Amino acid sequence: MSQQLAVGIDIGGTNTVFGIVDRRGNILCDGKMSTKAHEEVTTFLEELHGHLSKLIEQVGGAANIKGIGVGAPNGNYYTGNIEYAPNLKWKGIIPLASMLQDLFNIPTLLTNDANAAAIGEMTYGAARGIRDFIMITLGTGVGSGIVANGQLIYGHDGFAGELGHIIVIPGGRLHPGTGAHGSLESYASATGVTNTAIEFLQTRTDDSILRNYPAEEINSKVIFDAAQKGDVLALEVYAYTGKVLGEALANFVMFSSPEAIILFGGLTKAGDLIMKPVREHMEKNLLPIFQNKVKLLFSELKESDAAILGASALAWEMKD
Template sequence: MDKELVLGIDIGGTYTKIGLVDALGNIFQTKQFATEAKQPYTTFLGRLKTEINALKSGLQSNHQLLGIGVGAPNANTHTGAMENPPNFKWGNTIPVAHSLKELFGLPIIIANDANAAAVGELEFGMGKGMKNFVVLTLGTGLGSGIISDGALVLGQNGMAGEIGHVNVNSSLNARQCNCGLLGCLETYVSVTGMRRTIFELIAEMRDDSPLRSISFEAMTGEIISEAALQNDAIALKAFEYTAEILGIQMADTAAHFDPEAFILLGGLSKAGDILVRPTIESMENHLFVAYKNKVKVLISDGPGEHTVLGPAALAWRMFTGKSKEPHMV
């Protein structure tokens, strides 16, 4: 009997991960390579083709590759393209789905990376069995994906759920976002936002901290989280400040969607309770009474290679008839 698989592709600003996944979410094999987002798109496409062909070479005669799911920054499910992605030098509109269709001749489905992550949690992760939840990816920026009544919320233009770009500070000294706006949530709640907060606290606080010797660019979410877990005063203060802002926005989001849970992913989530406890406290303090003590805050515990599960889940939903998202046939 044939073993059916799909290919999941997670395109990140630094690394791209690809993996073959079965219908139960078991990862057959994965590969990772540098995206080189500053190089031309054709360079990336050539490398991607090589890596996918190498992955496919490990397939056995009874394996059948059905299709490809893709998660990528600023990907529009309706058009199949990445549109004005920050930190990429590939142009304003990158026809990823069309490119892959031409290369491999398989059905293609693509979504914003955080939307893909939400579908992955719905099918294979902590959202399994839930119908209403919100995924927040706390990485370089803040991505979000919304599942409502068991379906991914896309919106009119395929770009719904950009919670990272709601305004949380309307003052003149609000932080500048890469999107061009001032005061976006992700400038405060993300690895980049935490870096800004920590460097402000380094200037204000006298406490000794290993964070003082780390450059802005080298300071990862994992480094910040580890410092907090070691009771570093600056890191703990930064998490306290970040959690307060995040909790307020989660309370606002709960008023819009009435979710069963928020599921947190990404580098900052590695801090565990140091992030979750004050976030829940802040959220509960600002929740409308109808939602109090009803919304869970969970941390996804999947390892790094599990990022391919979101795109793979998109593809499997396409073949099982669950998907309402458009795809290229």
């Protein structure tokens, strides 16, 4: 039984993870290496080639591998290039898919990490059997992948689905990375939650556990712990974040009318603290024809596995 395995590679600004996956989403073997240690993509690929070649041998050689899927920041599905990724050291346009394909002689597809997450969820996770959904990744930043009619929406240039950069509060909080004011990522990311807490601490006078920390030590973990202890200010940070995110989700629903929105990443660990206001404000802002229809789901993939699984799922979409 040949070609029943896929390679998944997720390239992050700090680290790269990779693994070999079967059709059911079992990771047979995997590994990790530094991305940022490599000033040049060529030495990065040399190291990756060394690691991955060993894993491929372990599973019986390249004849068993259907394809390589890569999730990477600013990854363009159509061209296979990483284009001007702000958080990578390799500047300009990197033809990563064709470089990998040449190295391993295995067909390779590439997309951005949030699109890969959406395909992973459709293949192995919460979106199995769902033809219309939106994946939102709530981590350091906010990423997204949009699926309609069972297909990922790449847009005319391969860059569709940048929902983290949609302006939700015109003239709102500055996003230092993009210069935009009021984008979703400025509120619904780990950084956003931290900035909301700092703003609340500055503009309000009520007591809070968070006042015991200097501003530079406030982060999403500290805020979560305070909220768990019933700290009112911390709870209201989540309520506010949930309101902004819920209002944004309502707008997204009126765009593509998905059956489900699937949430993934650090912020989802706050559970009902964030999900209750998200749901409330999403429903409140929907036209009646959309109300009480959209499922809000959490990812069903283990966070540690999701990046490899999502990338690997690209391989199953390849034509034989």
